[in-house]
Amino acid sequence: MIVILLIGGLLCWLTARANEHAAKWVALVTMLIDAALICGVCFTQRVSSINTWIVDIKTQWIPAYGIGFHLAMDGLSMVMLLLTFFLGTLAVLCSWNEIKQRTGFYYFNLLCTLAGIAGVFVAMDLFLFYFFWEVMLVPMYFLIAIWGDTNRRYAAYKFFIFTQAGGLLMLIAILSLYFIHAAQSGVYSYDYFDLLNTTLQPSAARWIMMGFLVAFVIKLPMVPLHNWLPDAHSEAPTAGSLILAGLLLKTGAYGIMRFVLPLFPQAAEAIAWWAMLLAVIGIVYGAMLAFAQTDIKRLIAYTSVSHMGFVLLGIFSFNAVAMQGVVMQMITHGISTGALFVLAGMLKERLHTRDIESMGGLWSSLPAMGAVGMLFTMASLGLPMLGNFIAEFLVLMGAFTANVPLTVIATFGLVFSAIYSLRFVQKVFLGPSTFQKPLPDFSAREFVMMAALSIAIVWLGVYPQPVLDMVQHAVQAVVTK
Template sequence: MILLLFILIPMAGALLAWIAAAWNQALPRWIALLAMTADLVLAAGLWWQTESATGPWLSTFHRDWMPRFGISFSLALDGLSLLMLMLTFFLGALSVLVSWNEIKERVGFFHFNLLFVLAGITGVFLTMDLFLFYFFWEVMLIPMYFLIGIWGHENRMYAAFKFFIFTQAGGLLMLLAILGLYFVHAHNTNEYTFSYFALLNTPMEQTTGRWLMLGFLTAFIVKLPAFPLHTWLPDAHTEAPTAGSVVLAGLLLKTGAYGILRFVLPLFPEASQAFAPWIMLLGAVGILYGGKLAFAQTDLKRLVAYTSVSHMGFVLLGAFAFSEMAYQGVVMQMITHGISTGALFMIAGVLYERLHTRELEKMGGLWPALPGLGVVSMVFVMASLGLPGLGNFIAEFLVLAGSWQSQPWITVAATIGLVIATIYSLRIMQKVFFGVSWREYKLPDLSFREGLMLMPLIAVIIWLGVYPQPVIRTVKPSIPTVVLAPQAPYTDVAIHPTK
């Protein structure tokens, strides 16, 4: 029942926040914060109990929905899902805080959309029925369109439409692949079902499996995003409000990575191995290409957006290396990227509130005026370039070490991305906080609310860099057989959740 609560709490909070705005404009903020905090506490309690778990699945919930078509309301939680939920609720609460003073119009409707996006993301991380998975995949789309289109910046409608078209097109390809898998499974087993556990061992021809796998993969790499399907991301980030950018970078991108780990690799082991070198090459190209474009940007939010393209390349590289170490590195990268890049977007929002510009050329010499913000920014810039002692270093090291045995030359090319990351990350500090100051700034440093947003992020990124073992231990039981033994046929036993 707790799995259902994870989804119902933000949905109920969304409706309540929208209604409460009619009485008091401050109420929606508190309702949204309370909803996210409640979910975070529940998830933390479950994580605390994982030590006593006896199998990979920590909790399940199953109810028949449309049994005639093999559709059920099936939810299940393992280590991977739990870590993603912790990230979702943590960043969700911070997204409410970061928009506290920024959003002054239609406050109730804003928090309705924000919580509904988070509810859709939660559903994606929990559902074990492919029809239900597609439903939640689409639930994320409309509220994010409104967040960008209503509360965004100058070119918000262009960015919102572009985001909608790209993600909707990818989602439709995935829907076709889901239906294809549904009918292939029925043809070979005489069982019509959308159950993830039943579809795991679907017998199919090699060519069919590869085409179906590409349908899933396309939807996920659009959301990731991977080169060359990334072009919607910089526009969406640049025009979105700060909370929208945090949710996009920290959470929506992770649904694409989660889809690869949860669906592409276990459902299509042979096709995944066949395409692995090309997908790893695509990841390495994305790392280098995203880093180069990040260095070329003059808009701070656009620069941070292109760093996401670069960092998400490590996800493709590690996911298709078929190595336990690389898989753990991918999960670490999903978490640490969400923390560090989410923080950088928060910092961009804090600077915009004070300077009313995101142009790097109009900044410079801000350290004397904003020493507190400068120190915080330095931490996350160092995390972005992969400084040892911070979480991003652990993630990228595990990915590169795990990928070396599979594709050494592609791994070497990807390693060059760390040098590029150092260059564009240091450029942020040079352009914003050091260098020449064109005017004498008298600006307020970090407020209590801003410190409350950023200090937990610093604590988490240092903790993950110094002691990542809890994350690695939590995700280990979730690693699929195809990753542990890529040369052997996939023989994972289908597990049916009980009511």
């Protein structure tokens, strides 16, 4: 799957020299092939009964330094890959008419970013994991810096500096773990399963864990390390915002679940209260700042800070119910917030503004867009029968057993999310109309995109059991380490 993305990206770049329109089709076909492959794996495996790795590929890469090419997939990885290729396909579709310059290079960077994200979700060698972590960073920088909005270079620099600083801390932590393991066992190895057996002194475990954790919470993002996110979201092209919100933020949560908790269980438990406190601050702070925004993309970006606070809260609750809620939140947030960013891109294309104060009364001109906007706004605020409600309910139910006061405060975040969500609908779709000329509603391409997202969020709200079954054993393994 990763190789197909890289080859597809290269073909986009090469074919665009002859025909720029052909590059779009190459990118779309590439994404559909990968989506078909992961769906094939999903439907041919009896995931609910699996308690081991579904796929485990291991071969030597640089044996002199203990670096192996080790990729493995369990239920958690499979769910994240399904989300990656679903949103990746939509990212190609929403770029169809938006990107008019350097089309081939654009799709090359988009597919390389997705290849890096897919690699992060399956890499079981820490050197390889770090390699993929950096692979997804550089092309995303180009997507923002070249095809972004007015202040794109500033946003791209800030995104790169924040994430690169976190990545370097993680590299130091990986090397520390590597050398400590070698001193104990006499074997140099970056393999995840080898490093799980490393015995660490409490002080060493705490410092090494912080190296991993800081890198992951920057990407999550956690307050106060969230500063890069609103600028990156607001300046990125629509597909860039979709990939950032739907997938890049999830790599941080995935990293905590896959590496921080299993490798450093005691050290992680020692800081759990502080992590939950920062999560609750993020939930409330993100919601308050979202309410204050007039730029539609910055508003949605701050909702991400608030919603990802629930992810951090659930992870450090250390129980299976909250952890299943975390996985659901990662998926449903990717779908609902991604859909809102796609909707913001459509509105910008029609109105040539992102200022919600300049909008109003759009429901009469764009009834289908208004209905879909209402659906995903309701999903974002956690309305029952939609996916986000299941996720937040499970997180809060699990967190309640770990820390009652912080969970009660976090619950108020749902009230705040209702306030900023209803303000968004009121300002954009209701009230007196500010545009006299008729506006085009969904095109066929846009209708297909929003229909796919709408079906996904409703299905996850009505029948989330397949996802919960898929991740059950992976979640249980994380909690019991």
